[in-house]
Amino acid sequence: MSDPNTYHRRDFIKLLAAGSTGFFIASCGPDTEEKQVTQIPEKKDTVPATVPVEEKKISENVKYYRKEDPEYETLRHGHNKRFNKFPAVIAVCLNTEGVSEAVRYAKENKLPVAIKSGGHSLEGFSVNDDGMVINLSKLKSISLSEEDNTVKLGPACTLSELYADLIPKGRMIPGGSCGGVAIGGLSLGGGYGMFSRKMGLTCDNLLEFTMVDGNGNTVSSKDDPELLWACKGGGSGNFGVITEMKFKTHPAPATLTGHRFRKFKTDTTTVMNIMEKWFTLTADLPPSCFSVFVLNGKTAFILLTNFEEETEAVKKIIAELTALTDKTSLGKPQVLDSAVQTFYGVQTPVFAKNSSVGLYKNYDEVKHILRPILEKISSTSGMLLSIGTLGGAIDNEEFKKASVFAHRGYTYLTELQTYWKKEEQGEQMIKSYQEVRDMFQDNGVWREYINYPDIGFRNWEKAYYGKNYEKLQEIKKRYDLKNTIQHAQSIRTGLEETGGEDGVPA
Ligand SMILES: Cc1cc2nc3c(=O)[nH]c(=O)nc-3n(C[C@H](O)[C@H](O)[C@H](O)COP(=O)(O)OP(=O)(O)OC[C@H]3O[C@@H](n4cnc5c(N)ncnc54)[C@H](O)[C@@H]3O)c2cc1C
Numbered sequence: 001m002s003d004p005n006t007y008h009r010r011d012f013i014k015l016l017a018a019g020s021t022g023f024f025i026a027s028c029g030p031d032t033e034e035k036q037v038t039q040i041p042e043k044k045d046t047v048p049a050t051v052p053v054e055e056k057k058i059s060e061n062v063k064y065y066r067k068e069d070p071e072y073e074t075l076r077h078g079h080n081k082r083f084n085k086f087p088a089v090i091a092v093c094l095n096t097e098g099v100s101e102a103v104r105y106a107k108e109n110k111l112p113v114a115i116k117s118g119g120h121s122l123e124g125f126s127v128n129d130d131g132m133v134i135n136l137s138k139l140k141s142i143s144l145s146e147e148d149n150t151v152k153l154g155p156a157c158t159l160s161e162l163y164a165d166l167i168p169k170g171r172m173i174p175g176g177s178c179g180g181v182a183i184g185g186l187s188l189g190g191g192y193g194m195f196s197r198k199m200g201l202t203c204d205n206l207l208e209f210t211m212v213d214g215n216g217n218t219v220s221s222k223d224d225p226e227l228l229w230a231c232k233g234g235g236s237g238n239f240g241v242i243t244e245m246k247f248k249t250h251p252a253p254a255t256l257t258g259h260r261f262r263k264f265k266t267d268t269t270t271v272m273n274i275m276e277k278w279f280t281l282t283a284d285l286p287p288s289c290f291s292v293f294v295l296n297g298k299t300a301f302i303l304l305t306n307f308e309e310e311t312e313a314v315k316k317i318i319a320e321l322t323a324l325t326d327k328t329s330l331g332k333p334q335v336l337d338s339a340v341q342t343f344y345g346v347q348t349p350v351f352a353k354n355s356s357v358g359l360y361k362n363y364d365e366v367k368h369i370l371r372p373i374l375e376k377i378s379s380t381s382g383m384l385l386s387i388g389t390l391g392g393a394i395d396n397e398e399f400k401k402a403s404v405f406a407h408r409g410y411t412y413l414t415e416l417q418t419y420w421k422k423e424e425q426g427e428q429m430i431k432s433y434q435e436v437r438d439m440f441q442d443n444g445v446w447r448e449y450i451n452y453p454d455i456g457f458r459n460w461e462k463a464y465y466g467k468n469y470e471k472l473q474e475i476k477k478r479y480d481l482k483n484t485i486q487h488a489q490s491i492r493t494g495l496e497e498t499g500g501e502d503g504v505p506a
Pocket of ligand 1: 078079114115116117118119120121122125126136155175176177178180181182183184185186187188189190191192193235236237238240241242243451452487
């Protein structure tokens with residue numbers, strides 16, 4: 001019997017119907033406008049009694065908030081209600097100079113720094129206990145150049161803000177689907193979505209940026225191609241605080257079409273059969289298409305999107321998916337700006353434990369481990385598995401050389417998602433999550449996507465960065481030798497001055 005306090009199939013159907021593809025997260029949280037607060041009963045007071053304050057120093061560039069300030073409570077929260085942390089100080093920065101002042105202040109006071117753009121980190125990496133959070137929510141500018149169609153963005157600009165600005169001007173950046181995610185975290189960790197198979201990952205379109213390093217110095221990626229390489233997929237909270245980004249844009253497609261297919265009341269054998277067929281069909285997907293397979297309870301759901309003409313090849317895939325499933329909802333081409341909005345998801349904060357559980361090349365690599373995994377997922381209320389298609393332009397040689405992103409040839413990304421409604425359910429739900437995650441890890445599936453992190457990944461350095469971790473350590477030493485900028489899975493230098501062994505403030 002399903003637990004009324006956890007999300008179950010009906011909730012997800014509502015969320016999916018509300019527009020989320022289910023390929024990432026069924027719910028999107030607030031953006032960084034600091035408007036929505038979920039009051040969580042305070043469990044502990046971790047703010048040091050004597051916060052080292054250069055007494056509320058007035059600056060035009062940055063405002064500091066501490067526990068006694070009314071804004072603090074709202075500011076300390078992000079999208080996931082699972083995290084309940086208490087930074088010593090939250091620095092809301094108004095410009096690059098403000099970030100520089102804040103970092104110097106943190107360094108002088110040995111406060112580890114976390115960075116928050118959109119606050120959507122799945123592991124709460126953008127907030128800490130007892131350190132400083134650099135809040136970039138005021139850095140939201142969007143400036144499209146008429147000369148060369150590049151766009152300069154503030155890192156806290158959300159995808160909904162970005163699409164609303166660019167699409168009417170006929171331009172596009174390949175981002176993700178959820179409207180509340182910010183370009184900062186998304187692009188610095190990679191960034192994939194419905195347009196990536198044609199236009200590359202979000203990071204593949206990053207041309208240059210301005211960064212405040214761990215010493216408070218302002219640097220430009222133009223002066224260090226290796227830094228640009230490192231931040232295309234390895235830049236989230238590692239080398240410094242990125243305050244302005246310049247991206248290449250693409251002509252915006254005129255329309256986007258989404259087709260949905262559902263198979264109800266499945267058993268595991270049926271799911272595996274559909275899945276195997278889906279892997280075969282999507283192996284040759286045209287680059288303008290994207291697909292995701294979702295198992296949610298006993299329902300198998302498939303989304304197929306396309307932003308170009310429906311070729312014979314696409315029609316054939318649609319016919320095959322229709323034959324495989326019980327219900328087909330064929331979409332009509334929808335103008336792009338309204339089509340992307342249907343994928344923004346529900347804007348409500350959630351209790352969730354979501355992470356990637358492997359990138360791989362085909363069904364054969366995972367079929368032998370799937371049966372117990374799918375059984376556990378279909379019998380656990382609030383848990384779902386989604387597999388999205390990468391490949392296409394993502395595997396382009398030029399992009400490969402220009403970025404640290406280590407999983408180019410691995411064309412399927414799996415995400416395990418677990419949701420619950422009440423705080424006290426978290427422990428059990430996380431246990432269930434870990435059980436399934438370990439079934440992947442114990443069976444040799446080890447490549448993971450840093451934007452879907454889990455602090456429990458074994459050998460996370462290799463899982464995220466493959467053979468590139470040591471190179472990233474060298475670059476980290478150039479910009480943040482003492483590890484001022486950090487989170488639980490940030491690059492280590494071995495010369496840390498703040499932070500415990502796992503990066504969490506000691
Ligand atoms: C609802 C939801 C939907 C999602 N959809 C997608 C999707 O469609 N495609 C996809 O690829 N991913 C998706 N993700 C994952 C998302 O890309 C990551 O969670 C991303 O890190 C969020 O960025 P943020 O700026 O909103 O979050 P934040 O929590 O503010 O930041 C996340 C990380 O990035 C670092 N960071 C942020 N800004 C900066 C900066 N300016 N300088 C240096 N480091 C910085 C932070 O230190 C932190 O480690 C989704 C996540 C959620 C919760």
